[in-house]
Amino acid sequence: MAELFNCKNCGKLFVKVTASICPSCRKIIDEKYDVVYDYIRQQENRQATVSEVHEATGVEESLIYGWVREGRLKTADFINLHYPCRTCGQMIQTGTICDNCSKQLAHELKIYEKQKEQDQSSDNDKKTYYTEL
Incomplete structure (x- = not known):
C-alpha cells in the first residue's frame, strides 16, 4: 500500500510506492546513469575505473558504485568497475x-x-x- 514518505535525496514529501526517492530525483538519477553508460559504452572508455568515470562525467562515485553493485553496470562488460x-x-x-x-x-x-x-x-x-x- 502506498504511503507518504520524505525523499531521501531532497526531503520532498511524495507518495511512496516502491522507491524511497521521489519521481523527480529518480529522473535525475536516471539521467546521470545514461551519461555514465554512454561514456563507458564507448570503445576507448570500456576499461575506465570508477574514479575515471567520475572525473569524466561528474557523476558521484557512490551512484556508480551502487549501479555496479545492483548489476545495472555489468562487470563482465566493464572489467575495471569495482566497488568497496x-x-x-x-x-x-x-x-x-x-x-x-x-x-x-x-x-x-x-x-x-x-x-x-x-x-x-x-x-x-x-x-x-x-x-x-
Whole structure:
C-alpha cells in the first residue's frame, strides 16, 4: 500500500510506492546513469575505473558504485568497475564482502558455534545434589 514518505535525496514529501526517492530525483538519477553508460559504452572508455568515470562525467562515485553493485553496470562488460567491500573497503566486483572478510566471518562463526556447544555441554554436565535439612 502506498504511503507518504520524505525523499531521501531532497526531503520532498511524495507518495511512496516502491522507491524511497521521489519521481523527480529518480529522473535525475536516471539521467546521470545514461551519461555514465554512454561514456563507458564507448570503445576507448570500456576499461575506465570508477574514479575515471567520475572525473569524466561528474557523476558521484557512490551512484556508480551502487549501479555496479545492483548489476545495472555489468562487470563482465566493464572489467575495471569495482566497488568497496562493506567491511574492509577492498575493491570487489561481486557480492557485498570480499573473500578475506568472508573467510574471517566463517572462521568467527565456527569459533562461536564451538563455544556455544561447549557451554551447552558444560551445562549438561552439572549435577544437582540435594541434602536434607
